[in-house]
Amino acid sequence: MRDSRETFVNHAFVTGYPVKHSRSPLIHGYWLKQFGIEGSYRALEITPEAFPDFMRQLEDETAGFCGGNVTIPHKEAAFRLADRPDDLSAELGAANTLWLEDGEVCATNTDGRGFVANLDERAKGWDRISTAVVLGAGGASRAVIQAIRDRGVKAIHVVNRTPERARELADRFGGAVHAHPMAALAETMSGAGLFVNTTSLGMDGEQAPAIDFSPMAGDAVVTDIVYVPLKTPLLRQAEEQGFRIVDGLGMLLHQAVPGFEKWFGRRPVVDETLRQIIISDMDKHA
Numbered sequence: 001m002r003d004s005r006e007t008f009v010n011h012a013f014v015t016g017y018p019v020k021h022s023r024s025p026l027i028h029g030y031w032l033k034q035f036g037i038e039g040s041y042r043a044l045e046i047t048p049e050a051f052p053d054f055m056r057q058l059e060d061e062t063a064g065f066c067g068g069n070v071t072i073p074h075k076e077a078a079f080r081l082a083d084r085p086d087d088l089s090a091e092l093g094a095a096n097t098l099w100l101e102d103g104e105v106c107a108t109n110t111d112g113r114g115f116v117a118n119l120d121e122r123a124k125g126w127d128r129i130s131t132a133v134v135l136g137a138g139g140a141s142r143a144v145i146q147a148i149r150d151r152g153v154k155a156i157h158v159v160n161r162t163p164e165r166a167r168e169l170a171d172r173f174g175g176a177v178h179a180h181p182m183a184a185l186a187e188t189m190s191g192a193g194l195f196v197n198t199t200s201l202g203m204d205g206e207q208a209p210a211i212d213f214s215p216m217a218g219d220a221v222v223t224d225i226v227y228v229p230l231k232t233p234l235l236r237q238a239e240e241q242g243f244r245i246v247d248g249l250g251m252l253l254h255q256a257v258p259g260f261e262k263w264f265g266r267r268p269v270v271d272e273t274l275r276q277i278i279i280s281d282m283d284k285h286a
């Protein structure tokens, strides 16, 4: 017989608006089954107006949640409304993972950890670089910049269509981060060991601009946080030009690991079966 506490604390969620396209239930459902854990992970669509009430209600043990993920457009509000946001989420001003401790809502952001874990898995040694180029200056860009700075990359060139947004990130993330307009892209790529696309360019098969990756170091890695399609136009170009490429799906899979461990007490592994489950789902909705 299970005690009542157990039945209360084994439910996790992903909330967004909209949220029906989220693949997180597939990821956590796979791990729950793999470990044989009696828990659940559900998508909850919550409007921005209702989100503050949802955050308050999390603290009520009878609601039955152990924590969950937060996605667009709630990441900033989740950070602001959490009782105990950690340093990573505080620097980003956004949280994607919540859990309960002593009746208080704790928050972190695992996007950056997912990003570097994906590179660690698929491009071993990627961090022996001194210079990286990050294209884009939105929310996703922040997590990437923070994570590669924290791994010790000495110079991070943020290139953005709207240069002020890149400058804001350079101010926020300190001396290693430099802001540039689009026109400076080729120059910033000179000798760089990592190129990260964080913009929506080329998403869902849209046209992407032609990029000449040849100024980069010969063993440079090119990666994209967009994973639909898996091989984005930018990745295709980089591959054709002879560069190592890493697709963005692994970031999604790896960012889920710390949350699962917090809620369910077991550290899951990103394996090929899980990757294929998500790829099949992408094919189904293509």
Ligand code: ATR
Pocket: 135, 136, 137, 138, 139, 140, 141, 160, 161, 162, 165, 198, 199, 200, 201
């Ligand atoms: P996210 O939070 O997912 O990163 P975002 O905050 O909307 O999304 O940021 C999108 C990024 O893609 C921005 O860097 C944006 O450039 P601007 O800051 O100039 O808007 C970039 N982006 C989107 N469409 C683009 C395009 N057609 N050309 C160049 N950059 C583009």
